[in-house]
Amino acid sequence: MGTPVLEVGKKVFGEKEVEEVAKRCVKRERPKWYNAIPKGKVANVYLVIEAQSRLIIRHEQETTDVTEIPTPYGFSVPAILNTKVQAVVRRTLLSMLHEWYDRIKETARKELLWDEEHDYGCTMRPFMKREKGGAPEEAFTGYCGKCPNCLIFGYAVQEGAGYNVKSRVEGDLYVATTPSERAVVQVTFNAVDDITKTTQMPGTETGALYTFSMIEAGTLFVGKLALKDVTMAELLLILAALARTARIGGRQTHFGRIKIHIPAILFSTHEEGGGYELALKILGKHREGAGLEEVLRELDEYVKRFGSQGVLVQDRDMGDKLRELTQEELDSVILQAWRDARVFKESLDLFVKKPEKRE
Numbered sequence: 001m002g003t004p005v006l007e008v009g010k011k012v013f014g015e016k017e018v019e020e021v022a023k024r025c026v027k028r029e030r031p032k033w034y035n036a037i038p039k040g041k042v043a044n045v046y047l048v049i050e051a052q053s054r055l056i057i058r059h060e061q062e063t064t065d066v067t068e069i070p071t072p073y074g075f076s077v078p079a080i081l082n083t084k085v086q087a088v089v090r091r092t093l094l095s096m097l098h099e100w101y102d103r104i105k106e107t108a109r110k111e112l113l114w115d116e117e118h119d120y121g122c123t124m125r126p127f128m129k130r131e132k133g134g135a136p137e138e139a140f141t142g143y144c145g146k147c148p149n150c151l152i153f154g155y156a157v158q159e160g161a162g163y164n165v166k167s168r169v170e171g172d173l174y175v176a177t178t179p180s181e182r183a184v185v186q187v188t189f190n191a192v193d194d195i196t197k198t199t200q201m202p203g204t205e206t207g208a209l210y211t212f213s214m215i216e217a218g219t220l221f222v223g224k225l226a227l228k229d230v231t232m233a234e235l236l237l238i239l240a241a242l243a244r245t246a247r248i249g250g251r252q253t254h255f256g257r258i259k260i261h262i263p264a265i266l267f268s269t270h271e272e273g274g275g276y277e278l279a280l281k282i283l284g285k286h287r288e289g290a291g292l293e294e295v296l297r298e299l300d301e302y303v304k305r306f307g308s309q310g311v312l313v314q315d316r317d318m319g320d321k322l323r324e325l326t327q328e329e330l331d332s333v334i335l336q337a338w339r340d341a342r343v344f345k346e347s348l349d350l351f352v353k354k355p356e357k358r359e
């Protein structure tokens with residue numbers, strides 16, 4: 001169906017680079033227990049997250065404060081935890097998969113050998129779980145355990161119902177390149193009482209005024225995601241979902257608009273570098289905060305150090321190239337990622353069987 005995945009890769013990584021990138025991806029052609037074994041192929045994806053409106057980024061327990069981390073320069077900077085980024089990227093990926101399935105059901109069923117009644121119902125249903133005395137933790141139900149989303153980002157099953165699959169996408173922190181005192185604003189909102197036309201609610205002292213700490217539009221965050229043992233289709237699918245992720249944080253009806261830049265990827269055997277280190281390097285030179293041009297320039301310089309560790313693709317337009325993929329190109333990537341997910345799942349099934357039954 002449609003464009004070969006390698007052609008899509010050419011468009012994103014470049015004519016010459018794509019062959020090298022392909023060598024650094026795994027190939028999973030048919031189910032084999034061997035395909036379940038980690039292969040030590042790591043794509044280090046360096047990101048810049050640009051706030052295009054104000055953002056509400058906070059810890060689970062705190063309701064009004066921005067997540068902040070200290071620096072050795074005597075000031076703190078805002079940061080976004082990977083759990084937040086991973087959750088929104090995962091949501092974007094799920095909606096891409098559902099849109100694809102809903103549009104071409106018949107073809108999808110035929111290509112993936114599903115029966116006529118087959119429907120795709122993978123969903124993300126977050127809830128807070130709390131161990132006795134512990135902090136609340138986000139958990140999810142509704143995952144199907146079979147689709148690219150589940151096999152790439154992992155899923156958990158109920159005890160006794162098979163095995164859990166760990167995420168092959170790993171991250172840590174996205175660190176702002178501007179000190180908190182310049183990047184965080186206090187914003188007070190009011191809800192006006194319909195009867196008195198004031199913010200004074202009957203029986204309350206403070207009325208209906210409330211204050212949020214928000215991250216100012218224009219703030220930039222740097223970070224890195226490590227993608228482990230991905231096929232070319234999985235790689236392109238994750239990158240496309242990243243590039244299409246347009247919101248993050250609390251109250252997304254009004255806030256949280258972002259743009260994700262993907263200026264560099266290092267294909268290597270291990271993880272290299274990260275958001276905290278890169279942010280410190282940038283803040284060391286730009287104590288008042290750095291703009292997009294400076295951040296991209298520093299990032300370019302930073303990743304060049306790792307060039308000898310593998311294949312380095314540097315392209316400031318990579319995010320835009322991913323956003324500009326045609327429907328046909330994306331459809332090919334999604335279909336191949338589905339095939340790859342199925343082969344991976346069946347390979348895991350073979351691997352978890354007793355060794356003598358593996359072949």
Ligand SMILES: [Zn+2]
Pocket residue numbers: 122123143144145146147148149150151
């Ligand atoms: Zn799923």
